Amino acid sequence: MAASTPEAIGTVVDLKIRIPGFQGLRSSGLVPFGRAVGTFLIGRSARSSSFISAVSTPTKPDSTEVKRSKVELFKEQSNFLRFPLNEELLSEAPNINEAATQLIKFHGSYQQTNRDERGAKSYQFMLRTKNPCGKVTNKLYLVMDDLADEFGIGTLRLTTRQTFQLHGILKKNLQTVMATIIKNMGSTLGACGDLNRNVLAPAAPYAKKEYVFAQETAENIAALLTPQSGAYYDLWVNGEKFLSAEPPEVVKVRKDNSHGTNFVDSPEPIYGTQFLPRKFKIAVTVPTDNSVDILTNEIGVVLVSADDGEPQGFNIYVGGGMGRTHRVETTFPRLGEPLGYVPKEDILNAIKAIVVTQRENGRRDDRKYSRMKYLISAWGIEKFRSVVEQYYGKKFEAFRELPEWEFKSHLGWHEQGDGAMFCGLHIDSGRIAGKMKKTLREIIENYNLNVRITPNQNLILCDIRRSWRRPITTALAQAGLLLPRYVDPLNITAMACPALPLCPLAITEAERGIPEILKRVRAVFDKVGIKYNESIVIRVTGCPNGCARPYMAELGLVGDGPNSYQIWLGGAANQTTLAKRFMDKVKVHDLEKILEPLFYHWKTKRQRGESFGNFTTRIGFVKLKELVEKWEGPVEPVSRFNLKIFADRQTFEAVAELAKRQNKSAHQLAMEVIRDYVASQGKGSEVE
Known part of the structure; x- marks a missing residue:
């Protein structure tokens, strides 16, 4: 889609067309897809005559029109995200039409x-x-x-x-x-849609120079990849802009076209009329701090510092992504893999080169396969790196060694x-x-x-x-x-997407269902003798798109029908291992039938310090399914720590009523009160 590419630059064709009632240039066989559609400058009103300048660089004649999804046409005909959203917002109807529904995503x-x-x-x-x-x-x-x-x-x-x-x-x-x-x-702006989404970084407001530099880098990347055409401000604040000055290095990299990355004279020099094939996610962090789930992003950026903490450069991972489609095995979650290292002054150029590589080569015919992870899976990392280097203008250096990742909650x-x-x-x-x-x-x-x-x-x-x-x-x-x-430690690492009732993609409950699911998991832990301070990473989503990143969980529940879930097992507590699908269509009321044997055998057969995710991977799914099928319950009580807390029914009912208001079980609340009291009697009652 670029106005020029480092591989082959063809003849520049400047088309100046005056079309009454123009609503966007439609695809034609004159310009092969992948090099098409440079600049469209049209007025805010779709009813007026408009002047269009289209710049393209075809590499070879091609009379075959490449199939594109409907969303690609909506983007192309939108005058950089304006039409028909601008008209739909003025109508009396409580809703907007299909094209505007796609475009408003870019506006958030x-x-x-x-x-x-x-x-x-x-x-x-x-x-x-x-x-x-x-x-x-x-x-x-x-x-x-x-x-x-x-x-x-x-x-x-x-x-x-x-x-x-x-x-x-x-x-x-x-x-x-x-x-x-x-x-x-x-x-x-850009919180949704086919463009760079919110850039993650560790949220902790440490004054440490590595944290500050990583966060500043994330903000600069976000600024670099923010849409520039002004449609956002035209629609919502009548063209008035409320922006602070951008760092000069961001402006410089955005304008730089020395390696054929930009659309010349376009309101959107990086995105053009088509933006990206699908959503694009970036995270920046420092070594060891995996609060951002670094490997689940299209681009994962890790700061590399000298021994004195002075930032030197960045390791870059590419190709992560969570979304998939049930029972379509050609769709899958994927972890990012190392691309290379760049000096700190080159990070924005490297990010831009990766984004342009996806813009030019990501699939636009079938949105199921439009994420960058599918491009890298098809090409392999070596070819991908080679193409990115052409847009970057230099070779990537060798990936620097990193310490082990940790999940840091910063609570x-x-x-x-x-x-x-x-x-x-x-x-x-x-x-x-x-x-x-x-x-x-x-x-x-x-x-x-x-x-x-x-x-x-x-x-x-x-x-x-x-x-x-x-x-x-x-x-x-x-x-x-x-x-x-x-x-409860189970709650600390648990996540759920909103799902029902508002998400149109939700198949079953997630946010509304997870409180009860966590209480039931805790009850199973108690039953099989797993201590209260032990935990596993549980994530629940209402559909397979993976918004709460369930495919990284030790126990992932993914909506698979009304009141039923797929069960995914095998993720790691530090979010570095991909889970695998264990069972389909498990009804929510049958969860204990699956979880009780799994947790019991983890409790009794794990190796020293072995996490639940590592245990399920070591044992293997064939053996685990056999254990589930043959389960008849533990032969005898497994723990002497399952104590009876309540001496009388009246006390139990009072605690149960209070616990219900807090979305807890009576046992959970009673244990919290007891721990709180014991802690207050000893030293260091305030916990960091």
Whole structure:
């Protein structure tokens, strides 16, 4: 799709066409797909005559039109994401048409309906913000909190890509909500759609130079790959822009066309009219910190520093991705693999070269196969590296050795390194609602705190003075936001996507189902004698697209029909191993029949220190299925630690009622209270 390529530059054909009522240039056999469609400059109104300049560089005659998906045509005919969305937003209908539904994704919104309601469809919109590194200013948090109450369903949701989601926005309120976010220095541009999504980085606000540099790099990558045509501001704030100045190195790399990466004279020099074949995900981190699930991204960037902590360059992984389609074995989740190393001053050029390689060669005929992981799987890493190097203009250096990865939640109280502290809060499934929402607002507002969203759907309160620690801890506890010691370890690493009732792709429950699933897993742990402080990584999604990254879990549950899941096993606690499909269509009420024998045999047959994921991989699925099929329950009680807590029925019923309000079992709540009391009697009652 580029205006020029390093492989072969053909004759430049400049087509100047005046077409009444033009709505976009349609594909023709004159320009082979892969080199087509340079620049379209047309007015905001699709009804007026428009001047079009199309630049192409065909490499050879080709009379065969390459098949493209419907979405590709929508993009091409949209005047850089404007038409027909601009007209659909003005209509009285509560919904928008098919083309506009695809285009509004690039602006950060999905059209949805409430699937719990029967009868006429109740159309509404979900908005997703763009927050590189998960950074959210004090002002923006308070604005999002207000918008959720005034125009949404009263809740905020934290996503697995460090952003907010607002649900339940009516079409008539879209412009008001969008404009409010933009005018408060927020953005939704590129949070959805076929382009670079939110760039991840560790959310911890450490003053350490490697963390600061990694986060700055993530922000620069996000700026480099942000759409430039202005359609976003035209539609939502009447063309007014609310942007801070970009770093000069970002502007320089975006404009640089020395290796044939750009569309010449285009409003979108990197994306052109077609943008990318599908969504594109990037994460940046530092060695050992795998809070970002680095291997699940199209591009994973890892900072390499000198012994004194001074940043030197970056290792780059490519080709990760989670989405797949049930029972279509040619679709699959995939881990990123090493591409090479670049000096720190070259990282933006390297990122741009990888994006352009996918733009030029990713499939645009079938969206099931449009992610970059399929291109790399088809080509192999050597060919992919060779093509990227042509756009990069140099060879990649050898990948630098890295230490082992760790999952770091950044929960609890920590020193930032600049005299202040931060506090990471566990939020079940990222849903902020009710008393929790009210209390968080009060704390963030009263103490003027900035916040950060983590890739595990949690929230970090930043820049806290030491003298504020105790009153903040007390207020949080009263709202049910406990220090990590008092949260079930299963909940700490668990994730779920929103799924039903609003996601149109959901097959079954995820967010609404995971609280009960986790309680049932804990009950099985208790039954087979697994200690409370042991845990496994559990992730649940309502469909196979993998938004909560279930294919990296030790136990992944993937929606596979009404009230049923595929079970995936074998991921690692540090998110470096891909799980594999163990069973299909397991009904939710039958989970114990599968989990009890698996956990029992893990408890009794594991090697020293062996995680559940590693155990299932070592034993193998054939043997595990045999154990499940022959299971008749443990012969005798397995643990002397399964103690009876309640002395009388009245106490049990009172605790059970209280636990129900907190989405816990009576046993869980009682154990938390006991641990809390014991801890308070000893030294160091405050836990980091």
